[in-house]
Amino acid sequence: MKNFPKSFFVNGMHCGISKKKNKKDLGVIISEIPCIASGVFTKSLTKAAPVLISQKNIKSKNIKAVLVNSGCANACTGNRGLNDAKKSVDMFAENLSCKSNEILLASTGVIGSFLPMKNMESGINEISFDTVNFNDKNIKNFTEAIMTTDTFPKVSSRSFKLDGKKINIWGTCKGAGMIHPNMATMLAFILTDIKIKKKLLDKALKNIVQATFNAISVDGDTSTNDSVFVLANSSSGNNILKSENKNYKIFYENLLYVMRDLAKMIVKDGEGATKFISIKIKNCKTKSDAYKIGKTIATSPLVKTAFFGGDPNWGRIVAAAGRSGVKFNPDKIKLYFNNIKIFENGIGIEKNYKIFEKEFQKKESEIILDINQGKEEGTTYTCDLSYDYVKINGSYMT
Amino acid sequence: MKNFPKSFFVNGMHCGISKKKNKKDLGVIISEIPCIASGVFTKSLTKAAPVLISQKNIKSKNIKAVLVNSGCANACTGNRGLNDAKKSVDMFAENLSCKSNEILLASTGVIGSFLPMKNMESGINEISFDTVNFNDKNIKNFTEAIMTTDTFPKVSSRSFKLDGKKINIWGTCKGAGMIHPNMATMLAFILTDIKIKKKLLDKALKNIVQATFNAISVDGDTSTNDSVFVLANSSSGNNILKSENKNYKIFYENLLYVMRDLAKMIVKDGEGATKFISIKIKNCKTKSDAYKIGKTIATSPLVKTAFFGGDPNWGRIVAAAGRSGVKFNPDKIKLYFNNIKIFENGIGIEKNYKIFEKEFQKKESEIILDINQGKEEGTTYTCDLSYDYVKINGSYMT
Numbered sequence: 001m002k003n004f005p006k007s008f009f010v011n012g013m014h015c016g017i018s019k020k021k022n023k024k025d026l027g028v029i030i031s032e033i034p035c036i037a038s039g040v041f042t043k044s045l046t047k048a049a050p051v052l053i054s055q056k057n058i059k060s061k062n063i064k065a066v067l068v069n070s071g072c073a074n075a076c077t078g079n080r081g082l083n084d085a086k087k088s089v090d091m092f093a094e095n096l097s098c099k100s101n102e103i104l105l106a107s108t109g110v111i112g113s114f115l116p117m118k119n120m121e122s123g124i125n126e127i128s129f130d131t132v133n134f135n136d137k138n139i140k141n142f143t144e145a146i147m148t149t150d151t152f153p154k155v156s157s158r159s160f161k162l163d164g165k166k167i168n169i170w171g172t173c174k175g176a177g178m179i180h181p182n183m184a185t186m187l188a189f190i191l192t193d194i195k196i197k198k199k200l201l202d203k204a205l206k207n208i209v210q211a212t213f214n215a216i217s218v219d220g221d222t223s224t225n226d227s228v229f230v231l232a233n234s235s236s237g238n239n240i241l242k243s244e245n246k247n248y249k250i251f252y253e254n255l256l257y258v259m260r261d262l263a264k265m266i267v268k269d270g271e272g273a274t275k276f277i278s279i280k281i282k283n284c285k286t287k288s289d290a291y292k293i294g295k296t297i298a299t300s301p302l303v304k305t306a307f308f309g310g311d312p313n314w315g316r317i318v319a320a321a322g323r324s325g326v327k328f329n330p331d332k333i334k335l336y337f338n339n340i341k342i343f344e345n346g347i348g349i350e351k352n353y354k355i356f357e358k359e360f361q362k363k364e365s366e367i368i369l370d371i372n373q374g375k376e377e378g379t380t381y382t383c384d385l386s387y388d389y390v391k392i393n394g395s396y397m398t
Numbered sequence: 399m400k401n402f403p404k405s406f407f408v409n410g411m412h413c414g415i416s417k418k419k420n421k422k423d424l425g426v427i428i429s430e431i432p433c434i435a436s437g438v439f440t441k442s443l444t445k446a447a448p449v450l451i452s453q454k455n456i457k458s459k460n461i462k463a464v465l466v467n468s469g470c471a472n473a474c475t476g477n478r479g480l481n482d483a484k485k486s487v488d489m490f491a492e493n494l495s496c497k498s499n500e501i502l503l504a505s506t507g508v509i510g511s512f513l514p515m516k517n518m519e520s521g522i523n524e525i526s527f528d529t530v531n532f533n534d535k536n537i538k539n540f541t542e543a544i545m546t547t548d549t550f551p552k553v554s555s556r557s558f559k560l561d562g563k564k565i566n567i568w569g570t571c572k573g574a575g576m577i578h579p580n581m582a583t584m585l586a587f588i589l590t591d592i593k594i595k596k597k598l599l600d601k602a603l604k605n606i607v608q609a610t611f612n613a614i615s616v617d618g619d620t621s622t623n624d625s626v627f628v629l630a631n632s633s634s635g636n637n638i639l640k641s642e643n644k645n646y647k648i649f650y651e652n653l654l655y656v657m658r659d660l661a662k663m664i665v666k667d668g669e670g671a672t673k674f675i676s677i678k679i680k681n682c683k684t685k686s687d688a689y690k691i692g693k694t695i696a697t698s699p700l701v702k703t704a705f706f707g708g709d710p711n712w713g714r715i716v717a718a719a720g721r722s723g724v725k726f727n728p729d730k731i732k733l734y735f736n737n738i739k740i741f742e743n744g745i746g747i748e749k750n751y752k753i754f755e756k757e758f759q760k761k762e763s764e765i766i767l768d769i770n771q772g773k774e775e776g777t778t779y780t781c782d783l784s785y786d787y788v789k790i791n792g793s794y795m796t
Contacts, residue, residue, distance in 0.1 A: 046720030046728045076716050078729065078744030111713030112746045224717050301699070301783075302791055309792020315509030318474050319622050322444030330444045331476065346476030348510045385699075387785050393700055394707020 001136045003157035005168040005193035007032040007235040011130060011138040012145025015123025017109070017116055018071030026123040027145035029066040029189060030096065035231040036198040037063040037104060038205040040213075042226035048075035049085040050105040051225060057089075057101045061198060063231060064098040066189065067124070068106040070148050070174075075111045075224035084115045091121060095128035106187050106227050108148055108175060146174040146187055149392070151269055156261035158254045162238040162247050167194045169254055173213075173262045175223075188213060188228040188262055194251060195234035196241040204252050205230050212259040215291060216267050216381045217298040230255070267381045272388030275307045279367045281321075282377035289326045293369065294380030296324035304385035312353075312360035314342050321369060328371045336368040399534050401555035403566040403591035405430040405633040409528060409536040410543025413521025415507070415514055416469030424521040425543035427464040427587060428494065433629040434596040435461045435502060436603040438611075440624035446473035447483040448503040449625060455487075455499045459596060461629060462496040464587065465522070466504040467513070468546050468572075473622035474510045482513045489519060493526035504585050504625050506546055506573060544572040544585055547790070549667055554659035556652045560636040560645050565592045567652055571611075571660045573621075586611060586626040586660055592649060593632035594639040602650050603628050610657040613689060614665050614779045615696040628653070665779045670786030673705045676779050677765045679719075683772035687724045691767065692778030694722035702783035710751075710758035712740045719767060726769050734766040 009030045018025040039058045041051050057063070067088060074081045085105060093100040107115075143153035157170040173188035205228070213228055234240075241248050268276050279297050281290040297303055300320040306313045314335060322330060335343035338359040340352050359365065407428045416423040437456045439449050455461070465486060472479045483503060491498040505513075541551035555568040571586035603626070611626055632638070639646050666674055677695050679688040695701055698718040704711045712733060720728060733741035736757040738750050757763065 042721075044717065044720040045726060046716055073713075076713055076728075076741070076745065080745065111711075111717060224713075224720060301787070305788050305791035308788060311792055313509075315474055318444055319442065319509060322442040322622060323440075328443060330474075343474070347474065347478070385788060387788050389699070390703050390706060390783060390785050390788060393703035394709055 001139050003159045003168045004139065004170050005191050005233070005235070007193065007233055008191045008231075009138070010142035011127055012141035012143070013123060013127050013130070015126070016119035017069050023071070024141060024145035025069055025071040026120075026127060027068045027142045028127050029142070029191065029231065031064060031231065031233045033233045033235050034061070034102070035063040035233040036061050036196070036201060037229055037231045038198070038202045039104070039230075040205060040209050040228045042223055044224050046076060046224050048073050048107060048225040049077060049081040050074055050107040051227060052082065053085050053089060054104045054106065054227060057104055060101050062102050063104060064102040065092065065096055066104040066106065066229065066231070067092045068146055068187065068189075069109070069115070069120070070146055071109040072107060072113055072115050073109045073111045073225050074107045074115055077112065077114055080114060084117055087117065088115070088120050088124065091124045092128065095125065104229060106225070106229070108146065108187055108225055111224060143172045146172065148175060149271070150174050154262055154265040154269065156258045156265070158258055160250060160254050162194070162250060165236045165238045167236045167238060167251065168192060169258050171258045171262050173266060175266065186213065186223060186226045186266065188259070190228070190230040190255070190258060192230065192232045192255070193234065193236040194232050194241065195236065195238050196232050196251070200241055200244070200248065201230060201232055204255060208252070208256050208259050210291070211256070211378065212263040215294070215379060216263045217295060264381055267383050270383035271392050272386040272390075273383030274363070274386055275384040276364045276381070277307060277367060277383065278379055278381050279369070280377060280379045281369050281371060283374055284326070284371045284376045284378075285374035287376045287378050289371070290376055290378030291380060292326050293321050293324045293371070294378055296320050297367070298380045298382035301385055304382070307384035308386045310361045312357040314348060314356070317367060317369070318343055328373055332372045334370040334372065336370070338362070338365055399537050401557045401566045402537065402568050403589050403631065403633070405591065405631050406589045407536070408540035409525055410539035410541070411521060411525050411528070413524070414517035415467050421469070422539060422543035423467055423469040424518075424525060425466045425540045426525050427540070427589065427629065429462060429629065429631045431631045431633050432459070432500070433461040433631040434459050434594070434599060435627055435629045436596070436600045437502070437625060437627045438603060438607050440621055442622050444474060444622050446471050446505060446623040447475060447479040448472055448505045449623060450480065451483050451487060452502045452504065452625060455502055458499050460500050461502060462500040463490065463494055464502040464504065464627065464629070465490045466544055466585065466587075467518070468506050468544055470505060470507040470511055470513050471509045471623050472505040472513055475512055478512060482515055485515065486513070486518050486522065489522045490526060493523065502627060504623070504627070506544065506585055506623055509622060541570045544570065546573060547669070548572050552660055552663040552667065554656045554663070556656055558648060558652050560592070560648060563634045563636045565634045565636060565649070566590060567656050569656045569660050571664060573664065584611065584621060584624045584664065586657075588626070588628045588653070588656060590628065590630050590653075591632065591634040592630050592639065593634065593636050594630050594649070598639055598642070598646065599628060599630055602653055606650070606654050606657050608689070609776065610654070610661040613692070613777060614661045615693060662779055665781050668781035669790050670784040670788075671781035672761070672784055673782040674762045674779070675705060675765060675781065676777055677767070678775060678777045679767050679769060680775035681772055682724070682769045682774045682776075685774045685776050687769070688774055688776030689778060690724050691719050691722045691769070692776055694718050695765070696778045696780035699783055702780070705782035706784045708759045710755040712746060712754070715765060715767070716741055726771055730770045732768040732770065734768070736760070736763055
C-alpha cells in the first residue's frame, strides 16, 4: 500500500458487536516499534469510557497498539462501561505482551448500550494473532471496521524525504461529528514512521486540528467519542525532529495535507449531503474570529437548506455572520461566491445576481467573506442539509 | 375584542409591498394617548434599518404610533434602506401631526431588497385615516398584516384589576426566529393601558423576554429584524406603578402569561413542526446555565430529527447537554421524559425504555434534566426538524 509507514500493522474483522451480519466491527493498529502518540479528544463532559482511557494512556512514550470497535460507543454507560473498556485493554495487552497503559482505545456506535464482552474477548484473541501477516487486504479490513454509516472508507496518505530518508504519513477516519443515527463519533487514526519529539508532535496536532477536523461541520453536534490520534514509530530513520526547523515545516505541511484531506472526506460523506461548501473568512482580527464566523455560517440551517434547494440567498450568509458574536462593521465587509462579488457597502450587487444564481447550483462552492479589519483568516468546511439528513436521523423509514 | 386595551387603534391593509395579491402587508398601531414603550431588539450586527430607527425613538416618552410592514425586511440595504425607513416614518408622522421620533418602526420579509416607496406612500396615507374607526375587523387586519409564512395569526391577552381599575394586556406576534424562506424576523407587539414608569416597564420586559421569546428556538438562526415592543398608554387610570410592589407583581405575572403564550405559539407554528417540546433544566448553579443547556438541546439537529422520526434516543439529549459548555458531573444528573426517569448514575434505566418509547411519539412532550448542582432552573421551548422544514427553506418545490 502506497505511503503506508514502516513497521505498522493494521487489521479489522467482524466479532459481533455490530448487529449487522459480517459488518467488520473490531480493528487494531499494532506497531513493531514502540510509538509516541498525540491525541485530541472531545471536549464534551459526557465523554465515553474509551476516551477517558486513551486520554490517560496517551502520555506513555511506549505506545504499542490501538484497539477500536464500531457498533457500540460505550458512552453514557457509567462504571460498567469503564470496566468493560479496561477489560478489553487488559486482554489485548496480554496478547501483545505489553502493559495495559501502552494501548489506546476508541469506540463508535450506539450511545447508552454496553459492549458485548464475550464477542469482544473472542474477537480480540483472534485479531491479535492474525494481524502480523501484513498485506493490503488487512488495511482495507481496518478502514472498514471503523465505519458506521459512512458510505466509503476514508484514507489519505503522503510521503516525502527528510535527511535522505523516506517518511510516510497514512491516515484514516470515519463519521462526521455526531451525524449518524444513534451513532457517536468522529474517529481519526494517523500513522507515521517519522522520528519526532512527543512535545513537537503534540504541538503540530493541536495546531493542525484547528484548521482541519475542528473546522468541519455537518450538523453542529459534538460527539461523546470524538478522537484524533497520531502515532509516530520512528522507523524511517530520520534525525529526530526536536525543534520547529525546516524539516519540521516539511513534516507539518504533509501532516496538514493528510488531515485536511480526511476532514474534507467526512464532510463529503456527511449524512444526506449533496453539496460541499468551503467558507473562507478573511482579514479578521484573529483566527478565532474567522472560525467563529465560519462556523456560524456552516451550522446555519437556513444557509444549509438554501444550498440544498439551490435557492440563491446571500442574505442568509450575511445574517449568519452578523449573529456570530464577532464584532465588525457590516458596511465594510465584502462577500464573494465562487469569486463573484455579491455584497459590498452594506448592499447586494444586483448586476451579479444572475451569474450568482447559476453558481449557487454547483456541487462544490466557495464562499469568501472579507471582514476587512485585520490579517487573519480561517476556512470552515460544511455540506448542505437535505431531506435525507432528516430521514436518516429520524430513522423514519427504518 | 376581549381584553383589548383602551385608547389603542390598530389596522392592516395591502399596499403592494408583498408580491402576493391581497396579502396584507402594512400595519399600524395608533394610541390616542401618548405611550411609554419598551423594546428589545436583535443583537445581530447586521441590524435592519427599522431596528436602528426604533432603538433611537423608543427613548421618547411620547410614543404615538407604530408602523410595520411585511414582505420586505429592509435589511442589508445600506444607506438607501435607512433613508427609505426615515421617509416612511416622516410621512406617517405628518399624517398623525406628531414628531418623527414619536413613531416606532418594524419590518419583516425578504433580506436585501428595497422597500417599494410609492406603494409605501399611498399605503401610509390610506391607513393613517382609516384606522380611527375602531372595530374587531381592524384588529384582525393588523394581525394578518404582520404575517409572512405564519400559518395562523398569533394573539394572546389578559385582563386584571389594580386599584379597582380594569387593566388590559393584548399582544400579537409573527414568525419564529428566522425560520422563514428568505424571511427575516420575529416581531411582537404588546399593548397595555396600564400606567407605569418607563424604567419599570423596561425592567419587566428585559426579565420576561429571557424566559419567553429568548427561550424559544426553531432553528437557532437569529434574525436581522427581531423586535419585541411593549406600549403602555396609561388610559386605565390606575395609580402609576413606580416600584416593585404587589401591584407590579400582578402586572408582571400577567405580562409573562401573554408573552409566554405568544412565544409558544411561534414554536407551534415553527416551519414544518409536527411536535412541541419543552425542555426544563433544573437545579443549576445559575439561570444562565439552565438556558445554555436547554438551548443546546433545543438546537441539536440530532435531537430534533429524533423527535420528528419518533426515534426514542435519550443518548442524544444527554450528549447535547454534555457539549453545552456548562460544567456538571454526568454521573449525577437525572433525565426525565414526561415524568419517566430514563437516565441516572451515568446509565440508562432499561426497565423504563418501553414506556419511554411510547411517550416519545406524543405531539407535546416535556424533557426535565436535573443537573443536581444548584437551585436555578429555566425552560426552553422547541419543535422537531422535519422534511417540511428542509422543503420550505430550500424553496425546493416553489
